[in-house]
Amino acid sequence: MFASGRGSNLAALLSAIGKGELHATIVAVISNKAEAGALDIARTHGIPAIHLSSELFSSPDEFDQTLLQVLQEHRVEIIALAGYLKKLSSSIIRAYKHRIVNIHPALLPAFGGKGMYGHKVHQGVLDYGCKVSGVTVHLVDEGYDTGPPILQRCVAVKEDDSAETLAARVLEQEHQIYAEALQLFAEERIEIHGRKVIIKNPA
Numbered sequence: 133m134f135a136s137g138r139g140s141n142l143a144a145l146l147s148a149i150g151k152g153e154l155h156a157t158i159v160a161v162i163s164n165k166a167e168a169g170a171l172d173i174a175r176t177h178g179i180p181a182i183h184l185s186s187e188l189f190s191s192p193d194e195f196d197q198t199l200l201q202v203l204q205e206h207r208v209e210i211i212a213l214a215g216y217l218k219k220l221s222s223s224i225i226r227a228y229k230h231r232i233v234n235i236h237p238a239l240l241p242a243f244g245g246k247g248m249y250g251h252k253v254h255q256g257v258l259d260y261g262c263k264v265s266g267v268t269v270h271l272v273d274e275g276y277d278t279g280p281p282i283l284q285r286c287v288a289v290k291e292d293d294s295a296e297t298l299a300a301r302v303l304e305q306e307h308q309i310y311a312e313a314l315q316l317f318a319e320e321r322i323e324i325h326g327r328k329v330i331i332k333n334p335a
């Protein structure tokens with residue numbers, strides 16, 4: 133798991149694993165921010181918490197080589213991004229083709245793209261006057277939030293919502309849907325047809 137912030141999605145995934153709803157092992161948590169809450173959560177659970185910032189390397193290539201080495205050392209099969217505010221390079225995306233997922237707090241392709249994170253997303257939804265927002269779990273490609281959706285879920289926008297109240301309602305759904313999406317990988321139910329993700333044997 134890669135995260136730059138507080139790590140509530142990491143906590144939700146760990147809880148889903150604990151309850152037997154997600155058959156996965158989080159083998160490492162990687163962050164570009166030494167102070168990320170996600171790293172603290174990882175440490176509390178005895179999961180390797182790795183701070184890896186490109187700023188500490190002399191070139192992007194050197195950073196990528198180290199990152200790939202860390203991923204291999206921990207036998208990472210799937211990379212799950214949650215609030216990881218750094219674009220992955222093409223070499224990492226190629227190495228983990230169709231095995232990198234991200235969670236975005238809106239219904240992509242609306243309110244996504246470069247710079248659309250945190251409260252900017254929710255404020256954008258409110259300023260536009262949308263009646264629904266939601267969550268998207270998608271495969272990561274080389275663009276910003278442009279990979280094909282795996283699962284999406286709607287969240288109603290209320291007349292008196294602020295970016296904070298909407299964010300909180302969306303986050304509740306994030307905490308459900310991310311485990312569900314990753315469980316589809318665990319059950320080998322994800323197929324990629326062209327640009328589309330097809331879920332085998334939907335409920």
Ligand code: GRF
Nearest residue numbers: 137138139140141215235237
């Ligand atoms: C979530 O809202 C996620 O959708 C977005 O970044 C936020 C991360 O939150 N990509 P947390 O660090 O998992 O609490």
